[in-house]
Amino acid sequence: MKALRNFLDKVKPNFEEGGKLSAFRSVFDGFETFLFVPNTVSKSGTHIHDTIDSKRVMSFVVIALIPALLFGMYNVGYQNYLVAGTLDQASFMEVFFYGFLAVLPKIIVSYVVGLGIEFTVAQWKHEEIQEGFLVSGMLIPLIVPIECPLWIIAVATAFAVIFAKEIFGGTGYNIFNVALITRAFLFFAYPTKMSGDSVWIAKESIFGLGNDLANGTVDGFTGATALGQVATGSTTTVTDALGNPVGLNDMIVGLMPGSIGETSVIAIMIGAVILLVSGVANWRTMISVFVGGALTAFLFNAIGSETNQVWNLDWMEHLCVGGFCFGAVFMATDPVTSPRTNCGKYIFGFLIGVVAIIIRCMNPGYPEGMMLAILLMNLFAALIDHCFVQRNINKRLSRLNNK
Amino acid sequence: MSNLKETFLTPLGLNNPVAVQVLGICSALAVTAQLEPAIVMGLSVTIILALANVVISLLRNTIPNRIRIIVQLVVVATLVTIVSEVLKAFAYDVSVALSVYVGLIITNCILMGRLEAFAMANGPVDSLVDGIGNGLGYAIILVIVAFIRELFGAGTLFGYQVIPDCLYEAGYMNCGLMLMPPMALIILGCIIWAMRAKNPELQEK
Numbered sequence: 001m002k003a004l005r006n007f008l009d010k011v012k013p014n015f016e017e018g019g020k021l022s023a024f025r026s027v028f029d030g031f032e033t034f035l036f037v038p039n040t041v042s043k044s045g046t047h048i049h050d051t052i053d054s055k056r057v058m059s060f061v062v063i064a065l066i067p068a069l070l071f072g073m074y075n076v077g078y079q080n081y082l083v084a085g086t087l088d089q090a091s092f093m094e095v096f097f098y099g100f101l102a103v104l105p106k107i108i109v110s111y112v113v114g115l116g117i118e119f120t121v122a123q124w125k126h127e128e129i130q131e132g133f134l135v136s137g138m139l140i141p142l143i144v145p146i147e148c149p150l151w152i153i154a155v156a157t158a159f160a161v162i163f164a165k166e167i168f169g170g171t172g173y174n175i176f177n178v179a180l181i182t183r184a185f186l187f188f189a190y191p192t193k194m195s196g197d198s199v200w201i202a203k204e205s206i207f208g209l210g211n212d213l214a215n216g217t218v219d220g221f222t223g224a225t226a227l228g229q230v231a232t233g234s235t236t237t238v239t240d241a242l243g244n245p246v247g248l249n250d251m252i253v254g255l256m257p258g259s260i261g262e263t264s265v266i267a268i269m270i271g272a273v274i275l276l277v278s279g280v281a282n283w284r285t286m287i288s289v290f291v292g293g294a295l296t297a298f299l300f301n302a303i304g305s306e307t308n309q310v311w312n313l314d315w316m317e318h319l320c321v322g323g324f325c326f327g328a329v330f331m332a333t334d335p336v337t338s339p340r341t342n343c344g345k346y347i348f349g350f351l352i353g354v355v356a357i358i359i360r361c362m363n364p365g366y367p368e369g370m371m372l373a374i375l376l377m378n379l380f381a382a383l384i385d386h387c388f389v390q391r392n393i394n395k396r397l398s399r400l401n402n403k
Numbered sequence: 404m405s406n407l408k409e410t411f412l413t414p415l416g417l418n419n420p421v422a423v424q425v426l427g428i429c430s431a432l433a434v435t436a437q438l439e440p441a442i443v444m445g446l447s448v449t450i451i452l453a454l455a456n457v458v459i460s461l462l463r464n465t466i467p468n469r470i471r472i473i474v475q476l477v478v479v480a481t482l483v484t485i486v487s488e489v490l491k492a493f494a495y496d497v498s499v500a501l502s503v504y505v506g507l508i509i510t511n512c513i514l515m516g517r518l519e520a521f522a523m524a525n526g527p528v529d530s531l532v533d534g535i536g537n538g539l540g541y542a543i544i545l546v547i548v549a550f551i552r553e554l555f556g557a558g559t560l561f562g563y564q565v566i567p568d569c570l571y572e573a574g575y576m577n578c579g580l581m582l583m584p585p586m587a588l589i590i591l592g593c594i595i596w597a598m599r600a601k602n603p604e605l606q607e608k
Contacts, residue, residue, distance in 0.1 A: 189580035
């Protein structure tokens with residue numbers, strides 16, 4: 001730690017005004033404040049500061065994402081070996097390492113493109129580097145299918161960072177969740193790479209690991225997600241890639257096809273505990289998303305449908321499949337795009353759950369509704385806040401006038 | 404003469420009806436998924452606007468002030484009907500692609516705006532030039548937006564494939580979002596952004 005600090009102090013003059021590398025000042029500044037809490041103090045007025053600035057908050061979210069990320073890597077390998085039928089012969093490390101190699105390029109692409117744009121903008125406007133992309137850059141690889149090509153992730157990340165964030169004024173000013181805008185862009189621009197049956201299982205071997213599934217050596221597997229199967233099928237029975245039925249327990253463990261980070265409820269719940277214990281995410285939003293989703297799914301269960309099996313999918317399974325948990329824990333709780341008022345958080349979360357299940361059940365086009373539900377409610381976050389703030393003001397005014 | 408030139412040129416640039424006055428947006432979003440309908444739409448608006456401007460300019464002293472909007476609408480509606488019938492007769496495919504939007508030229512804000520603001524107060528020659536200028540200013544923006552949307556959304560220009568097959572084989576894909584109206588709005592926003600960045604006098608204080 002000490003050596004790192006000394007090294008930073010030594011190279012710092014190069015980056016200051018007039019130094020050799022002053023063009024990269026904001027980059028250096030970004031790394032320095034990421035590694036060490038800045039020691040600047042306020043000079044006027046009275047302030048109480050703790051050391052938790054937004055870079056530290058972001059780091060907590062990234063730590064909370066790690067269980068989902070590691071599980072996602074293992075699951076990518078697991079699905080590939082499962083379909084090839086060689087799961088028995090492969091060791092745990094082989095399976096995991098294959099998934100690691102498959103997922104790593106997506107993380108690198110997302111960070112390089114996103115941070116590249118952020119650093120360029122910061123340097124151009126002579127501002128400090130904003131730290132928001134630390135989290136978005138980790139979320140983006142976790143919410144795309146494993147077979148999504150790298151170049152379209154790069155295009156979508158660039159689009160989202162520029163049009164969902166920088167033009168609104170950068171970190172903290174965006175009205176939509178940047179990672180979800182990336183996913184929405186991918187979803188509408190390249191639907192064949194974001195949905196359907198063929199994108200959820202890695203098909204190529206990497207450095208001799210994994211199995212090549214693309215050239216027709218293996219057939220008879222379905223790569224559809226649980227929601228995709230129910231939406232197009234005639235029963236609510238969900239099967240894994242080989243056609244064996246899976247139950248609620250398997251959905252909670254999460255060894256099934258889906259976006260990289262969204263499949264395992266257990267891994268996401270570990271993340272949720274980290275977020276809640278560290279106080280980064282708000283439990284009100286999280287709980288109310290689940291309550292809203294459960295009630296709506298229960299309602300659809302009660303009505304039932306002859307033709308649309310999504311209506312009949314058990315409400316517990318509704319909450320466990322697809323991106324529901326991931327969205328509830330990591331997306332809905334984003335402090336920038338959710339309401340500030342505590343009452344507002346309940347309404348916001350509840351409506352996300354309701355809308356997500358309604359989209360799943362009522363719309364024939366897309367099997368998943370979580371992304372659109374959160375984006376829709378992001379739009380109303382400020383309005384919800386406004387209503388509650390106004391209500392509080394009116395209440396207090398009437399109390400004052402009655403005296 | 405310089406006055407006429409100015410009347411013609413300002414709508415193409417610093418006083419563009421779409422990019423600066425932000426008029427006629429609906430049709431700019433609706434017909435720009437392909438280049439061909441966009442060009443036809445731009446030309447139709449130009450012709451209608453130029454003729455309507457001349458007619459209203461000639462009538463301007465005889466139109467009773469209280470019913471001037473109705474008179475303007477009648478003139479524009481007549482011209483729109485003629486253009487619409489001509490398109491159906493000679494360019495049926497394009498008129499199908501444009502669907503209701505030719506008819507909706509009647510409600511295009513650019514037309515009413517120019518008739519009210521310019522033709523009611525200026526002579527026929529000035530009005531003709533002003534109509535052509537504003538129509539072309541509208542058409543230019545449509546063509547730019549349609550060019551980007553068709554190129555990246557379908558890989559074609561005027562219906563002919565321009566993105567080579569080898570790119571598709573290498574993994575390139577058309578961006579489906581480009582064919583949806585939201586992307587037209589974003590491209591239009593970028594054009595406005597670029598114009599304002601280049602011309603600081605357009606920026607509000």
